[in-house]
Amino acid sequence: MSKPESNTPSKLTKKDVTKAAFRYMLMACNIFNYESQQGPAVVYSLEKALRKIYPNDEDYQKSLENHFRYFNTTTAMGNIILGAALAMEEKDGINSLDAVQNFKTGMMGPLAGIGDTLIWVLYPTIMGSIAAYMGLQGNPIGAIIWFILNIAFLFVRFKLFDLGYTSGLKMITALGDKLSVFTEAASIMGLTVVGALIPSVIRMTVGLEFTMGEVALNIQTGVLDQIMPALLPALLTFAVYKVLASRKMSVIQVIFAIIILALVCSFFGILVV
Amino acid sequence: MEIIQAILIIALACWMVMDQQGLVLMTWFPIMISVPAGIIMGDLTTALMIGGTFQLMNLGVANIGGSSVPNWGLAALVGIYVAVRTTGDIEQAKAVALAVGVPVGMLGIQLDVLAKLLNTYVGNAAKKALDQFNLKKMNRIFWLGPVIFMLSTAVPTALCIIFGEQIVNFILSAVPEWFTNGLSIAGNMLPVVGIALLLQVMPAKKYLSMLLAGFVFSAYLNVPMLGVSIIGLALAYYFFTTNMKKAPAAAAETGTVIIEEGDEWDE
Incomplete structure (x- = not known):
């Protein structure tokens, strides 16, 4: 794995990065609380990888404490942010903590704005409409297709963490521009489906x-x-x-x-x- | 056999919350829950009918940004269990599922809030363990988080499994026909809630033409949902390609990349 901006040898292997991504996706909102929201899950996600970056106990503790702070975004988008944060800490070590914190809080809002609409409103609307319509006719195919897409999407999310780790900031700004057009296009599709839902599922x-x-x-x-x-x-x-x-x-x-x-x-x- | 089914349904209740908040494979969307629940209960058709009904109520609902919403997945799960146990008739199954599921789904809000409150203590305890640099302890504490969320769905499910059947059997024998019919009618009307909610969060005014087109294709021409989706995809593809062509030109003019946050959605 080569990183163009880094002049120090990589401390993390590809496996470490994949493992951090998996730990984040597994825990994500499962320790969600009103104080730091996803904070503890971020610590759970990165702790193994950070241990490799900080062999020194004191630095390691400081870094983990930093990640305990408030964090909340769409989890798929969180993958990009945390991947990039991990790369920052690997490059600059303990000096990067403030920058990492600013980067995380700065990016989580805009990315959640796009991610939540795309992933938690539009995608379940389109898939949910199709699957529920088929379900009402006793057909499970729609739900099965949705499940298969979710599995495929899991691999995309692994890839997003990796992309965040390798290309960081640059990619986020480039992606953000495309995503807003994509979101608009997805809502066009979504509204067409919703229009068709009204006569087909509401029965009076x-x-x-x-x-x-x-x-x-x-x-x-x-x-x-x-x-x-x-x-x-x-x-x-x-x-x-x-x-x-x-x-x-x-x-x-x-x-x-x-x-x-x-x-x-x-x-x-x-x-x- | 019945005990095995009950255990599997409770296990499903545990997994669905963990999955929804983590890996997002099966999720707790009602129609997704209805497939494993239907297989466990041995009545996939009834399960899909119930799951589909709750799914449509659920359409515009997303618990984003840490908000709590009714748990329609939990509603579908207990609804399917109790309905399959108590009745063989599909319209009546829908009425039973609605009568049991809606209050349990509503209760899901309070339970979600409670779980997130309790997890505030979990988060603080984990942080305390880190202060003492006791990493093993910290990791053990982390796992309390998912356990609390699992209990928030498993406990109401278990209660419905234990008491639901008797209560529903009593109600079915005691209440008049117009009442159960009324619940079935409500089941056919309630998808409107999800649809109306969705129209609030989507740019429905901006793209009213798409909404009307979808309505006409379905109501007048009877095009099936998948067909309408393809029409929607065609419109979306056209919009996407034409606007992506425009985007680099606009960016080159101003020289900056603007991230649009979709403010117009709040109109």
Whole structure:
């Protein structure tokens, strides 16, 4: 493994870096707390690699204490940051601690901004919509595809740690520019899928009938479906969207309101299964 | 057999939180939970129906930045267990899963907050061990973190396994039909919550045309979801390639690289 900026011989092998990446991904948010958030997990992740960088106990302790401080970002993005931080400490040793801390806190916000939307909103939206739609038809293929993609993505995350370690800062700025265009593109795909979800997964069937003399007119098939397919789901989506946007009701209140509405409509036979 | 199933379901409850917060392979998204849960319970179809319903409620929900959200994965897991145990009818299974799952999922918020509070002590204890330079002790303390998170899902799951069946059987025999029907109807309506929540966090106004296109393809033309995804991918690909061509030109003009943080998303 060659690093262009380093003139001292590498203290870490490729295996050490991979191991640090694995330890971070395993622990990530599993010691998450309100004080230092991912701090302890970062210590868990880097402690073996840092031991090789600092044979001296005192320096080692100082470095670990530094990593105990507040850290929180999307874990995939954290891989890049921690990889780069590890390279900084390997190069400049104990003198780099302040720079490492500044680098970590400076990068975690912007990267989480992109990473959280991409990884925790858009990706589960697209995969979740497809998998849930198939699941409702009793088909597990969507969920299995999602699982396989996650395995593939794990390898990408190993690679991100490695990239952070080898090219550090430069890569982050270059990637950030591409990522914002990519995020926009992903939300275009996401919204197309969401648009299709409204008529296909929200189901409301009116059970009422209009009787005029001999003729019975079913409200659902005879009236509503003639105006527009999935009219009620579309209206319900718009109403819930407006309620949530106004922030007058919390999500939990909305959920209970819908359950109560469904129970009332069921009692009077307005809606049927 | 029933005991083995119960143990496997509790083990799944432990693993899902550890995985979600770490390796992110299986995750605790409801539809992902429903596959192993369905295999354990021997009724994959019912499990997938329940998982799919909770997944759609879950769409716009992400616990990012340390926020706590209802744990719909846990809701799906206990819902699947109790529903498969108590009923063979799919619509009724959905109603049962909803009746058991929603309160447990809500409880997930409090349990998540509690786990993160307790982990504040874990973090401090680990730091104290480092001050004494007792690294072995520090590493042992670290593992309390995942254990606490595992308990936060395993304990409610175990309680539902022990008591859920009797309570649900009692309720099913005691409550009138319109009530269970009402819960099934609610199950069919609740995906709207996830969708509406998602529209808040995504640039829905900016790309309203995509939303409408997706609606028309599905509602009028009955294109399946995968087909609509491909249409979405086509639009996204076009946007990406045209904008990537523009990007280097703009960067060359100003001479700097600007990282956009997506402020327009908050509109």
